[in-house]
Amino acid sequence: MIPNRYRWAAPAILAIALTACGLHRIPPPSQRIAPAVAPEQASATPPAQSAQTLADGLLAAARARHAEAAAAWPDWPERGETERLLTAAERAARTGDDGRMRDLATQALQRADEALDTAYLLRADVELQKLQTYTGLSDEQLERMRVAELALARRQGRSAWELLNALNRELAQANKRYVVAAGDSLWVISGRPEIYGNPYLWPLVWEANLDVIRDPNRLRAGQQLRIRLHPxxxxxxxxxxxxxxxxxxxVHIGEVRETTP
Incomplete structure (x- = not known):
């Protein structure tokens, strides 16, 4: 049941009305209170100090972004030039040339930003190529892949990489359990619609369970097998x-029989 959306408003309207009445009621002279003396306000930050703080923050941001770009892409072509700009900006800061420092730090920050964007675009492209090798993706996973491809087309490298990397890890780790029943074989198991729907893919089941199945011709009822969902x-x-x-x-449980599918 949907509650009356105006029910809550009555107390609020009453409170506002009472408050408004109180605000507009002029007290008699005997009740009037002399205005309090306004406290002295703290003096604002001197403009010079504020500008210096901003300049220091810009230089610190340029250093941090350079370090991030270097970690993401150690051999990016303009790394040396960006480091030269940072060194010059730091030298200007030490000599008090704030204008030159801001200009150099801004250039370094822009170059580092561009390098970082390119690094994530390259990483995202690698992740996309890897993602395209997986099979058995669900509709929801295909939609996430489409969103990542759109981000990549828009050159949103970090966003695309995060989406694709997460999806790749999910696909690589996804598996489910299957309990071997009497009469089962790797051929039969692999051919089940809820597994692979193709009996010729029985080696996938074997490879995923080498610690349990030493001989693909021998299975035991009750064995728990791991099934990779996205080979x-x-x-x-x-x-x-x-x-x-x-x-x-x-392959049959019990006596092994050689048959032709």
């Missing part, structure tokens, strides 16, 4: 090639 295209191709090279394409 890469390369892993899928390799799995199919491996499956085709095996003579035993079907």
């Amino acid at each position: 890469t295209i390369e892993q899928v191709v390799r799995a199919i090639e491996t499956a085709r090279s095996y003579r035993r394409t079907t």
Whole structure:
């Protein structure tokens, strides 16, 4: 049930009305209070000190951005020139030439910003190429990929990289559990629609469970298997090639039988 949206307003309106009445009521002369003496206000920051603080902040920001850019892209082409500008800005600050210091620090900050943006664009491009190798993405994951591609097209490097990096880590780590049942085989398991829907991908199940399945021809009922949800295209191709090279394409619990799918 939606509450009456005006119910809360009644007390508030009453309070405002009472306050307004109190403010407009003029007290008799006997009740009037002499105005208090206004306290002395603290003197404002001298303009020279304020300008100096801003200049120091600009130089500190340029140093910090340079360090961030150097960490993200150690061999960026204009790193040496940016360091030269910073050194000159620091020298100007020591000699009291604030105008020159601000100019040099601004140039250094701009160069570092450009380098950092480029570094994230390069990183985002690498992440996008990696992302395009995964299979089995959901509609929601595909939408996140589209948003990241849009950010990359707009040259929003940091945003694109953060989105793509997070999605890649999610895909690489995503898996689910499958409990082996009587009559199961890697061939049967892999062919299930909720797994891979392709029996020739049984080597993917085997490779993900080498610590449990020493021999792909032997499974035990009750075994818990790890299923990778998003194998890469390369892993899928390799799995199919491996499956085709095996003579035993079907594996049953209990007695091993060689059959042809």
